[in-house]
Amino acid sequence: MTVSLLRFAAPRGLRVARAEGQYVWDSGGRRYLDFYMGYGAAFLGHRHPRVVKALEEQLSRYMTITPAFDTDVLDECLDALGKILPPHLTRVFFLNSGSEAVEMALKLSRKLTGRRKVLAFNNGFHGRTMAALSATWNPKYREGFDPFPFEVVFAPFNDAGAVEEKLSEEFAAVIFEPVQGEGGIIPAKPEFMRAVEKKARELGVYVIVDEVQSGFGRTGVVWAHERGGIKPDMLTAAKAVAGGFPASLIAVTEEVASRVKDTDHGSTYGGNPLALAAITAATHVLLEENIPEQAEVKGAMLSEEFKPLLQDYGRVFRDLRQTGLMIGLEMRTTTTQFIKMLQKNGLIGFKAGLTVLRFLPPYLITREDILFAAETLRKTAEEFQRLQPSEKS
Structure with a gap:
């Protein structure tokens, strides 16, 4: 007899081999920055x-x-x-x-x-x-x-x-x-x-x-x-x-x-x-470790890095909402394809409703992680924008 998982959500297409802190590694050894963290459960990081x-x-x-x-x-x-x-x-x-x-x-x-x-x-x-x-x-x-x-x-x-x-x-x-x-x-x-x-x-x-x-x-x-x-x-x-x-x-x-x-x-x-x-x-x-204060400070840093995306990629993003380390980027389309592309580029996020890209990063993210997240969003938005129908003149 073969037993398989009863799924209520599509698989992410990523075989995780290891997780530590704010990162996960796939079976091929590639590292990803995890802003999903098991629906936010691993706020202290993987395996604190x-x-x-x-x-x-x-x-x-x-x-x-x-x-x-x-x-x-x-x-x-x-x-x-x-x-x-x-x-x-x-x-x-x-x-x-x-x-x-x-x-x-x-x-x-x-x-x-x-x-x-x-x-x-x-x-x-x-x-x-x-x-x-x-x-x-x-x-x-x-x-x-x-x-x-x-x-x-x-x-x-x-x-x-x-x-x-x-x-x-x-x-x-x-x-x-x-x-x-x-x-x-x-x-x-x-x-x-x-x-x-x-x-x-x-x-x-x-x-x-x-x-x-x-x-x-x-x-x-x-x-x-x-x-x-x-x-x-x-x-x-x-x-x-x-x-x-x-x-x-x-x-x-x-x-x-x-x-x-x-x-x-x-x-x-x-x-x-x-x-x-x-x-x-x-x-x-x-x-x-005064985690609430860290969440406040690092959330503000993320918001500051993400804000320019609204202007630079207005055809992709509609709004940014942030409170501490709860971040939502509202898109002008559904998020499914963008989330897949983002993961392919090394950043793991997930959705909130149909059109909001949700990030629940752990408190221990660094300045380098924040810059990587912003740059990966920018890269993915550039790729995503090229796939969208051009605006009529």
């Missing part, structure tokens, strides 16, 4: 030495103990998270993926309020499992899966008036990304976040911030919602939080935690010792 060491040491002790048992690795992880989580979010539960964390947040909001409605936003992405998918906007992802377990109402993102109009006492929660990733690297305006929080408080609606992609220092602050000065009831985190190891968490207030019963949720692998060790090591790296 601190994370690898923590995993190796933990693997030599035990790897299959649940948080039902007291362990040093659990205590160390909770202590580390206490240094970076918003002070009002004092209780955490560990899971394995961003979708799972969102699933739990929505599930709790429904149980604790007795309401089924959720307010989410146009172009938002929260995952592919059923509850998370119900709050994901893209009709392409939702097609054929309804009816969903939640009645989700979508509103225009960054539109405080729409929130005022749509949100009511029938809603269990409002969920949003502080920076929309799949939606094209669109930051939530601080005044919008504050308006969401204010209206939700008036109505007894839980505020859930999805920091799966934007969190853990990537945008120049530890958590992107900090720029709004808000205090969400629940926060979901994954991707970078364990240095690329599969792990996620949900952090909640004492008010939420005090109303949760033993049977309300569970996870076989959530909070496994390897994940806890990886989260602890990654958090220490975040703090000791």
